Amino acid sequence: MVLAFDLERVLLRILPMPAMMAQGRLLGMPNHMEMIRDHLWAINGTIFDAELRASKEPELEEWVTDVGAAIVDVEDLLGRILDWHPGGGAATASNRSSRSICSIRVASRQAILLELKETVGRLNYLVRRGSVLGLSKEKLESVDPRQEEEEYSTVLREEVVGRNEDVEEIIDILKQQQSGDGVEWQLLIDGDDGKTTLARLIYHHPWVQEQFQHRIWVDLPNVGYLDPMWIMREFTRSITGEPCEDIWQFYDGVHGSKYLLVLDDVSIGKEEEEEKWLQLENFLLLVGAPGSTVVFVPDPLVDFIECSILGSSVRNYELGDLSEEDWVKLWKRQALIRPDQQEEANAIIQSYIRNPSCDRSPRAAMALGSVFRYTEMNRWQQEIVGFLKHQVEEVLPGQEAVLIMLRYGPRKWTRVVLYVWLMRQDDVGNDEDLLHVLATEGLLPYSQVEGVKMMHLNVIDHALFLFTATKHCYILTKAYSDSTIPRQCLYLRMLVDSDTTMFPTILSLEKNKLRGLVLQQKKEMDHRHKYHILPIPEGMFANLIHLRILCLRAIRVQQLPDTVGKLLILRYLNLSRSEIQALPESLCKLRNLRILNLAHCEKLRKLPKRIHNLENLIILKLAYCTKLQMLPISTTGLVNLQELDLEGCRCLVELPEGLSNMKKLIDLNVYKCPLNQIPHGISQMSSLRKLSEHIIVGGLGNVFSESRSLMNLKVLWLQNLEQVSNSEDASTPLKLHDVLPQLSYLRLYWKWNDMDDMRSSELVSLRVLESLQPNPNLKKLEIILYAGEDFPVWIKEGFDKFDKLKEIKLINLKRCKRLPSLGGLHNLEIIEISGMDLIDTVDEVFYGENGTFPKLKRLGLSDMPALEKWLKVERRGRLFPRLEELTLIQCPKFKALEVKLWVSRLSIWLDNKMLRTSEFKGWQNFRYIEEVEIVGCQEMRCLPQDMERCVELRSLTIIGCDQLDCLPEWLQGFKDLKSLRMYGCRALSSMPEKLKRLRKVVIKGCPKLGL
Template sequence: MAESLLFSVAESFIGKLASRVLDEASLALGVYDDLRRIKDTTSLIKAVLLDAEQKQWQNNELREWLRQTKCVFSDAEDIIDDFECEALQLQVVNTSGSIRRKVRHYFSSSNPLAYRLKMAHQIKDINARLTKVAADRHNFGLQNNYSDTRIVQKRELTHSHIIESDVIGREHDKQIIIALLLQDGDDKSLSVIPILGMGGMGKTTLAKSVFNDERLGEAFQKKMWVCVSHDFELKHLLVKILNSASDSSPSENIQNFDIEQLQNHLRNTLADQKFLLVLDDIWNENRVKWEELKDLIQVCAKGSKVLVTTRSHKTADMMSTNTSHILEGLSQKDSLSVFVKWAFKEGEDKKHPELMEVGKDIVQKCGGLPLAIRTLGSSLFLKFDIKEWKFVKDSDIWNLPQKDDGILPAIKLSYDQLPSNLKRCFACFSLFEKSTCRSNLDVTAIWDALGFLPTPKQGENSGDIGKQLLHELWSRSFVQNFVDYGGVINFELHDLVYDLALYVARDDFQLLNFQYENIRENVRHLSVGENDLLSQISIPTGLRTILFPDGANSKRFLNNCLSRCKYLRLLSIYNSRYKNLPRSIGKLKHLRCLRLVNNQELERLPDSVCKLQNLQTLDLSECENLLKLPNGIGNLIKLQELSITTKQSNFPEELAKLSSLEILQFFYCDNLMFSFEGIQFPKFKLLGFAHCGNLKSLPFHIIPNIEGLIIEDCNIVILSMGDNNNQIPNLKLKLLHLESLPQIVTFPQWLQGCANTLHTLIIGNCENLEELPNWLSTFISLKILCILNCPKLISLPEDVHRLPNLERLEMSGCPELYRRYEPEVGQDWYKISHIKHVNVELED
């Protein structure tokens, strides 16, 4: 499966070869012409990769060619990265003054001639291997395709017929949709209602149930059902609509009509007719194409409606004139009813209570997805051996036999539609644990470390690109419970989407969970699930990612990783029992992301960590016994994210040299009294303090430039700027999170400066907060307001209903607020009832 990601790998590799840093390094080492040849050869190979990907499953030799190509690209990328590492080291070594003397302590003097000879030899070898791969492409009759516009496998066309008894658990959704369809329409615009959800959620089934309801037969003079799928060509759609609008076979062969004839025929057919048109399975995100079709069908009588089913939020937003109806998973009770319907003949389930107990576990793994429930239920029909049922319960859905209308083709269709670079990013989800909430900070650090992010445009950074890609995955229904807090995005994966990530990533990524399980030959990214496995596995030298198991304590495994895996980009050690790390970690010059989270026994980091010039993320959060940061941290000139837990009180001035730093967070730093005086980070985005008991003041000279500020459980920090409560005009804050701050009684005046930018305000466990200022109602960009466990807070600002963009309001654990804003009955409920998402609860 990893071979399907090669187009993106080739694209990324060519981008590296064109970098200015590489040009300068290759000229200095005398290999400039060799690298140009590598770039040209790679471009020739890239041109046929999309065609090769589609044809590989019918040709074993072609599949082997793709595997060899992947190996060559991987080795070539390591060599190119080596050049960049060398250039970064030279950049630090050449720094003037005392820093240069310090740097000599970290870098051993190397022999430039020996390095040049070594790299020249490696480049010659890569050139030869690439040339052979390029020549071999002619053996397979591959076509050139320079852009990622692949043709994906399409689902079967749908029809409108349904047996109503087959629809389980959708009555509430059905009534909502019908109510929207029966609302009076606007004379001037066509009303469009999208049903939105991931593949297999039952959007088409719901649309059929709605389409066949008797009330709509009475309300609409004409009803039409059109399955669109990937074919959104205007002529084809007009033909389909006309055929559906005809009560009998058309007397004319409209297939031969041109566009002008078709649109005239359509206008005559629909003129003055109040109609319902269902457009099932829409993938089109091109607004021009949709507007072209809408203009032609907008000749109807008042009250005509279009009902759309789609997996794409972007499509739904583009087409809708109403709020999209997002279809959620079935309840456990309804899920079990669907399963029983497909796994047993009527009434037979009562004869097999032992199978039903296993069936409940099978249903649980389907996560409310009707198609998955139907697929597994059907696979067990007329099978009464409990061993077969337990096999299905214990197996990944993707490893079970399936038909063309099963859950795997349905969900994988969305994956096949992704651009190559998004496929690589999606595969990284296989590194996470199932059923956990994640943030864009997690995934962006990983994508960036592994080189999966496109090159940022001018004015962008990797964080911006990561958020864009995550929004794209959300738009395509790959992630759920997606909330953008303004700079920080939280999301989850449906269990079956996570299983899909495991399936598509299985060649390059491996989660090692079982004793005696072998590490696959070409694995590049390894996550070890159990501590006991560390003594049994042999580590491949080509690994780029290693995630240690919870509670790791094997020094031998750690030393082997650091000595054998010299091309590591991502190293994560969570909750280990290591007291220190070996100095050899400083030799991992390709390392981009080092996560050392919750290592309670870790006391020291070797100073050699500061040799890692490529490091972009260093996470030391919850390492509560870490005595101090390593010396020379200012040499980490590419560091973008730094999270710290340490006993250190005053931090080195060298932090000021981290000019690439975007995110800085302090956790459980009880001795922190660092004032940040004189420090400015030009790219700074997010600042966080949590459980820093001695932090007294905020770095107000930094705050005007940041987009996110998080302060949690810092009991003596003073939020005001002094007696005069000076304001800070033109703040850029988008996210403000204040948690467990008993000293807050009212809001400091300087926060008025973010009235035009603040997107999210979260206030939690502020037990003495008595009021929110009236000027909060002037925050024109505020979209999310969460107030949790603030018992003394008695009201929202008087003009809260005037906040123009507020779309999510959550209040819980605030008795007075609950009394005033209780849904439907509270005296001030009318002020917030219009907000899109409102959740008011008495207890948290």
Template sequence: MIRNSLWTINSFLLDATLSVVEQPDVAEWMKDVGVAVEDVDSLLKRILDYWEPSEEDKVENRRLMISNFLSMSSRQAILVELKDMACMLNYLVNRGAALGLWVEMMDSMDPTHDDYSAILSKEVIGREEDIDQIIELLQQQQCDEDGNAPFIITLEGTMNGKTTLARTIYHHPWVHRHFQHRIWLDAPLSIRSIRDFKSNVIAKEIAKYTGKSCTNTDYWPLINEHFGGDRYLLILDGVQVSHLFAYKWKEFMLKLLHCGAPGSKVILTGDCFYVFGMEFYIKNYKLNMLSEDTGARILLRYSTFVHPIEANSNHKEKASPAVTDMQIPLKYPLLVKGLGLIYRRINTRLDKEILSRYDLDTLLKYYSWPIERERYFQYQELFGRYSNQCSDEDLFEILVAEGTLRYNWMKNTEYDVPFNFKTDPCFFRMKAWEGSRIPLQCRHLYLPIHSKNISKIKKVIEKAGVADRLRTLILHMKEKKEQIYQYQTVSKILESMFVNLKHLCTLHMGGIMIQYLPSSVGTLHCLRYLNLAENKIETLPESLCNLGNLCVLNLSSCKKLKELPRQIHKLRKLQILKLSSCLRIQKLPESITWLVNLKELDVGDCCYLSKLPDDLCSMKNLMQLEMHGCASLTRMPIGIRQLTNLEVLRGYDAIDGLGNVMLSELQTLTNLESLHIRHLERLELAEEKNITPPTNLLENQCLNELTLHWEWWNDMVAEGTLEPTMQLTQGFQHNLRDLIVLKMVSYMSDKFPSWLMIADRDSLLNNLTTVHLINLRRCERLPPLGHLRNLKEVAISGFDSVKVVDETFYGEDHNSVFLHLRRLTFSEMPRLEKWVGLKHTHSRLLFRSLKELTLIQCPKLKEFHMRFPESLSLKLLLSNEMLMPISKFVGWQNLRQVNMLQIFGCQELRNLPDGLRMIPNLETLEIINCNKLEALPIWLKKSRLKSLFLSGCPALSFIPEELKFMERLTNLYVEACPKLQRQSQVRSSLCFLTTLCR
């Protein structure tokens, strides 16, 4: 009953999404639906949390399940709650019908159910020819001239119903008869980028169809066993593949090719590409947009509730006068449906004004969003879109904990936030205390706390009546740390409050400065995500180990934390454990190795951590191990070669502190994608001891990220002792073709590896997007990087011997230099004097996409001969010759395209250099922590300045009076400039400014 009601509600959502603009009653219905869905999800998860089969000990697991289940609420109470939920959903169904909401039949049932074919036969219009042609392709068995039959069929086109057509093929009678296995997969989205392809994730999804558990990442034997000698049809919907992951795509498809019987097929929908070397297996089918006649037939159906008559081909003229007058092309199925539903509610012509009021394109975009993206934005708005309290990584981990996303070590996102995105009423962000009230629909709550309202927290939640319904609670302390004096009061309030939050799933208490965690946290049996980062906790209560459903535990930067609870192994569902920068932790409990579901262990920058548990190799599911910055860790984990699921390994010693060569341990880690090797300087000592380190140590890996880290001291650098280093770096060339991020730190040879010096399009590094070269102090020239066509970020730092950025840096192909580079940084370049351009290359071919240039501590840079074609942000930090009081800098005229300038920490700066006058497009000027700056020049009144930011300039006493007449200046921020005129005077003089700050 609950399932059927949910599908019926789902079928109302398309019309309801378009109706909320004009109909308040529909908007209220949508709010109630959102709350009901949250409550259903919470209830079902609570039941499943305590009814999860375990192969290890089914009897014990059942006993624990019953005891835990009954301790939270009786079975009778759960049954009553289920009954009430069913009644509520049935009520919402009846309300939706009473509101006259259109039933979108294609959203009314599970699309993989066999009965869905009856819906498709009535709803899919005008695609008969496409269906027949695709079936013919599936039936095709004859080989081409090379003896190859097509194996993969790609459906191409944008917004033209590829998924619907694929559903129709999936349910086609011939497909039912011909294929013994039909598998439909909605390709999982990565939070990092919708264009990433994770073949192992898709392989795992296929393996799920076997109904057998598989703990290893090698799922292919299980898949082969399941398919046996049968034919299968695999449909991958929404596959997003970039050229950077071509090798994974090819590997995945070649493995599929050897599964099942001849005649098996794969259909792809999404943003795919042609893979070199597999063209003979692929058949591309171009799916055209709707014909004008088909679009009119769909429009008629959705605007009148009347199904079109098949025999009548002149549908557009007979629909209605509004349809006849409309000049909008009817080519995209979802857009046509939306237009039809709007027509059904209005009697006038659908003009641009009405369309802008409905914002149809945005509404349909939200409607068709995958749940991963919607939840991401909901939580982002809950924290505050521009808040520094929550990172992309935090959002990712919350989604993993609640089961919306799979674990993926690439945690940063490239989602664009829509400007007018509005959160659901279930997500409530408390702002002001006076007169503010938490709505009854609230299930996710952001609560700012400070010394004056700490005692009110519990009362506010209890008064709203939502304590036992909350799923997310975010507590945020806005005061500066040195001003907080009621740490213990916060903990006491939490002690009594936790008891009532019995359904809480997500608890974020990062940076609220509590000194101890209340023992009542152990009563939060539904908790899945707990963030205690940046608190002053010294010990954790043993009751924390009662949180059997906890998936994410973040204790990062708890600098006073001394140890973890001894029974931490009870957190059997834990997937992510973050302990980075816990400075007092010296060892981890041995029982931590019992956390068999752990995927990420982060002990980075735990500087006193002296060892890791001996039995770490038993954590077979571990995918990410972070050990960077562990200065006291003298011995690497034993048996790391057995962690075959490992994808990320950072802070791994080439040779550990006991002299053991550890590189050979990496050869079995075939799933490794990100690797940080440190202490490579110890290879020199290994040579002296006649220990031969392996050179081609990573022959079986396809690395995406590689960091090579030497830790030299000045007295260790000597001529003729770097041969092992050169051998090792040359050995890496087998793994570079798939590399996306490359970092080299303290490389002390004066010669670059040969693979870094290839200056043409045949470079092994063409997939690189990020390059960081840090402290390469002996290199006298920069390596050629300009030809790397995918490069987006370059950081060059600590090149003590470089005096000139010359043409070598640009590579040999001068027709497209740094084509896609967006950020470029030069820092700690004490001898850099000159930056030359390319004389015979047009400036539009250089740095065409560059958005940010940063120069840090380049005290001798006097000549700048590089021009940039587009608007640019320029950041000048610390000592730079171009800012000196008596500067001979040549090149301000080449910075004409700079529209944003930031000057930070230049202690010699007393006045802005006159050369800045040569930047006519400057719109934003930021000056921060320049202690000797005394005045701003009068010539600023003639600039195009729109924003002025001044902070930490104690000697600054003068802003030109003429600035107040600059109508273009709309933002002024003044902070920590005590000699400047009083803020009241600034406000009265510059009253037209839109932003005035302290």
């Protein structure tokens, strides 16, 4: 399926770019561009059939391989066309789309014309070869909806089954709205499948074409993120036909237009997106004539739109499944059943439909039809059973069926799966690296990489193996010099261990079309270990010229060959934890590079002098490059840089002047850098949203004065607050909320040598914390090593005003005698309290007046040496109604849990004698617990008897409990227990037989069990 995605990228995102069409006209080659487009659409109509048949038919496999090579070369050619301009040299950055794939190899008009002619001939040959091979054509996939509207509308109506009533009902609703005096909203939601298809039917409906002056279709490229400015630019561009960086420049051309706007894959479900939506809404209302309409299609990865944010004018249309008759009709058309197969096929599909768990969506009909079409008749029943098990139990069906399911899944979803597969590490995705790759590929804004939660991506983990079913994605399990990879390979994961010393020779000896190359360690390796790969052959980079993603983290190589400069379309380069000492100047030729990760390169001493030539660099990570003493002055020429991470660069004492030139910088992290002054020019960096900085002697007044112009700052980390040492500094008349009104995340960190220092500075610390009172819009607060016994007034008496606070961490507040009142914070989701040595009871103060912690999901109590009791209080509502996870770490005196918790996951890291005996009062309050994790309880010989009360236990994990010698018989009585994991329990010698037969049992490091 990988080729289909790459082909779609060229057809729907690169070729239609206004800049690309303008370049075709400027070069005088629009006809050649049209021919390329037509041939690619013809191939697109047959690529699905070809990819599914290729594994069994050698001729088709060769054709698919040749198509893949052609797509790569077409994309490279389009990049050079986009870069061409009459005066020679590369085009300016402003003429490029941030989401395009460009090459910086400049060519003359004559050279481009010759290559265009060759490309047209090559694609024409591939189309003719495909027709000879008897490939089935999918009509909808062979017509460009943007160029051939009449033909596409006809094909669309012919191909879609069972949606006529839905279409006419929505058209009637739209007709009724035309009498209104403003913009009306129609939301398509509550349907698992078919929403985009229905929206297309509406968009191309004859009445809509006549009624609306403009029809605009916007595919939102990002995962679960609303970008109002991007939508406004696309809206304006669609009407004017021109790139619109400044939308107000084109206001007269779009104002007063009656439009139908379809927003496909939109996500509006988080509170922080309400402001963004209001910005977009105001624009659409301003430019729209009465009767203008917006249709929303939810993002399939989120599949949720918060209607309350959109307002009362939303109309909600619920899209249901197909009728049985329509579903069977769609299935039959896709299945291509021969007459002699009809009887058995009908019997199998009827048994599927009668199953109450069956999926009756159009996607399921097409997927199951393709199963009948592409698998042998004697395996039909087996594949159908696999589908049903997948729907009910998330059990994967057979390989062909899985590939078919992938084909009919949402395209954005499938693209995300590909990058999860590529970047996974020991069966777990590396979240930051993965998010960076998603950003480079246009699926996520760079500015949102850190804040994106991975929960909605984790649901696709069970489908990761899909890509190994095709030779386009390949895992090289043994990296030897003579290792081979398939000729079709586009994405390569190379598993290496401590003995791996070289790259396969094949990467250096012949040209290939690799798009992604990722080194990953094998499971048994320590994550801190480095691979022994030393040299990178000169020829390797010279032959990987199509690479977009290159991850060579944790290698021992000390230098890169100059040929790295040939990777002209590289977008992502990760050399973190390597032994690189210096980077070659040729690296600065990589003008398409978006992300350069050099974090933890502890031998790196300098950056190239011409680093400013990386004009499209967005993220530069240099965290913990401990020998880096200075940045070249040219660093300030990285005008598109949004994130500069210098955390832990302990030899870096100053930053170059001219930081104010970096107008787009939104994240500057100089945490743990020994800077001798606040970064010069920081007060002019009005775009800055995140600042992690070092407090110097001179006090808060200096910090506040430098920060007053940073009105957009949302994240601020302040460290070394102990250096604010006198009362004048600590009692500045300003408050932090006066200086930074947009702040949403505040991290405050003191550093003390011993308790005596803390005691002597208690009063100053209190005044400092009082001055650092943030604005009520704060969402995340961390206070670390605060020296006071009590909190300032804004915490003690006014904390309830911070009703948007979602996360709070109180770490090592050694002298604090009370917990703050947190129960009344209605949006609080995460609490972490650690190292509060004097707290012996969680009491009424913690709950606050009438507080119930209504949205709290995670609560952690750790290193609380005096904690004995957690008291219950009387409330009308249930306490902790949404708590999902409770973590208890090193609370040696804890003996009584009196509050009843409906928590689903409990993690215990306690050496606590009472916990193991009837002296501990509280196991009865964990009755509804589903997952228990017990870690490092060294003295525990057997599980607590009272755990028998946890009757709904589904999963039990025990790690590093060295004295545990057996598991109790009563564990066999837990009917819902499905998973048992035991790691490093060296004394464990026996366990009940029934537990060994659970659905998932993992036992490692238990030598007495022979495991």
